[in-house]
Amino acid sequence: MNSKVLKWFFPGVTLVMFLTFFFALLTTYVPPNLSELLSNVTGTLSFCIMLTLVLISVRPKGVEKRLGLTHMYEIHAWMAMVLPLTLLIHVFIRWSGLENILDFDLTTASIWGYVGLLSLIVVMLTGIFVLSDTLINKSKKLLNFKANANRNMHLWLHRLAIISVIAIHFHVYNxxxxxxxxxxxxxATFYTVVILGWYAVYKIGIARLPKYEIVNISKPSERIHEFKFQPVKGKRMDFDAGQYGFFRFVDSKVDSEAHPFSFASAPSEDSNTMTVMIQEDGDFTSTLDQVKVGDQLTIEGPYGDFYTEDIRDSNQPMVLYSGGIGVTPSLSVLREEVARNSNRRIIFIWGVGFENQLMYYSEFEKFAAEFPNFSHHIIFSNEEVEGFAYGFVDKDYIQSEGLEEYFQSATWHICGPPPMLNAAKKMLEDNSVPEEHVRIEEFAF
Incomplete structure (x- = not known):
């Protein structure tokens, strides 16, 4: 199915639920006026959106493989933006104005309504401002707020969505x-049981994930931790280069919440081990020094379409363009191409802040010596380093490196922080790079 069509899958689920509810409503009750009709429509639509948001949170594999987790969470964010509007209209009409919302005329229906409303407000705030970059990536203040927020606390608050769904279900019954x-x-019961049941099965699956043991820890730069691990039992999971998983440290002195990290190793390098790199960036990453060899973790995934089968099997030129720690999936792809003795043209562009953040340069030099079709281009943005370019990756830089022909002929694989991604998207758009030639890993969640 076309990805552009698939983007409407979850809104379509919401629409189907809404239409079945609305026709069921009309079998016994016809709203007597427009205000009552609008209240019913917005209230029902709010419930359907809530159920769909829970459905997205279980990351259905069939949809994720075709649409991508980043796009799924973009849809999640936009639906979460619509939800306050529909909910506000419903509440405004039901309470005859927001000024009456605290006039507690308690009935069983209103009690469940209050529980659902209050928990949903918390869910919406944590989702929009803390757990996703989709709606805040153009605001430095909001991005700083997210960076300084206690992610784990907000994750737990965000799970009040389940309480909210249950509360609204009982609100409907009364x-x-x-x-x-x-x-x-x-x-109402069927949709609630199916979706919350799916959520419960998903959570049980998470609890039963196979464990991996850390076998080596290194620090390729001052703030980067590299962890190598292997399965405690059985075989290593299959993954594609450039993919990522959600990692939970299960017996370390760090929190056990899931965090997304890209694999740095190539699947063809070693059939039994995997490697990830994690940057110290506040929150739980500040405790990574407490992780030790022998500690165990679980991996949910893999996810991502950074390096798909059709690209892997082609011989089309490839540009791996990274910013900061966003180099991780590019490293995985590069190492996979090298392990497969690829002869395709590969351009590796990496924007780095400071000299002490540069890693694996000897590895790049080795690859360049062994593979004449590989070239690496390092540029520093925060300090001038002898022998390297200074500034940012833009059209002028691409031209100065003699790479402008690859705007049209290569696939572009991009990962980095939000400002860099925004600039990269604009550069590619301004230079008419076909959309189907671009793979972007945003980690906007």
Whole structure:
């Protein structure tokens, strides 16, 4: 299925649920006026969006493989933006104005409504401002807020979405005009049980993930930790170069919440081990020095379409363009190409802040000596380093390196911080790089 069509899969799920609810409503109750109709429409739509957001959170594999997790979370973010609007309209009409929202005329229906509303407000705030970059990546203040926020606390608060769904389900059961509407209440129970059941199965699966043991730890630069690990039992998971997983340290002195990290190793290098690089960047990463050899972790995944099968099997030129720690998936792809003795043209561009952040330069030099079709281009943005370019990757830099022909002939694989990604997208758009030739790993969640 075309990815552009698939982007409407989750909104389509919401629409199908909404239409079935609405037709079920009309079997026993016809809203007497426009205001009542609007209240029913927005209330039902809010419930359907909530259920869909929970569905997205289980990361359905069939959809993720075709759409990509980043796009799924973009859809999640935009649907989460629509939700406050539909909810606000519903609440405004039901309470005859927001000024009456604290006039507690408690009924069973209103109690469940209050529980659902309050928990949903917390869920929306944590989702929009802390757990996703999709809506805040153009604001430095909001990005700084996210960087300084306690992610683990907000993750737990965000899970109030489950409480909110359950509360609204019981709210539906106690609305007076739905008391005799078996079809509507049956649909509410069916959708709630199916989606929350799927969520429960997903969580059980997470708890049963196979464990990996850390066999080596190194620091290729001052703030980068490299962990090499292997399965405690059985075989290593299959993954493609450039993919990532959600890692949980299960017996270390660091928190056990899941965090996304890219694999730095190539799947063809070693059939039993994998490597990730993690940058100290506040929050839980500041405790990485406490992780030791022998500690165990689990990996959920793999995810990502940074280096798909069709690209791997072609001989089309490839540009691996990275910023900072975003070099990790590019390293994985480069190492995979080398392990496969590729003869394709590979251009490795890496934007680095300071000289002490440069890693694996001898490895790049070795690859360049062994593979004449490989070239590496390092540019520093925060200090001038002898022998290297200074500034940012833009069209002028691409031209100065003699690489402008690859705007049209190569696939571009890009990963880095939000400002760098925004600049890269604009550069590629300004130079008419075909959309299908671009793979971007955003980690916008």
């Amino acid at each position: 609305v007076w005009y739905l008391a005799e509407n078996v079809a509507y209440k049956g649909l």
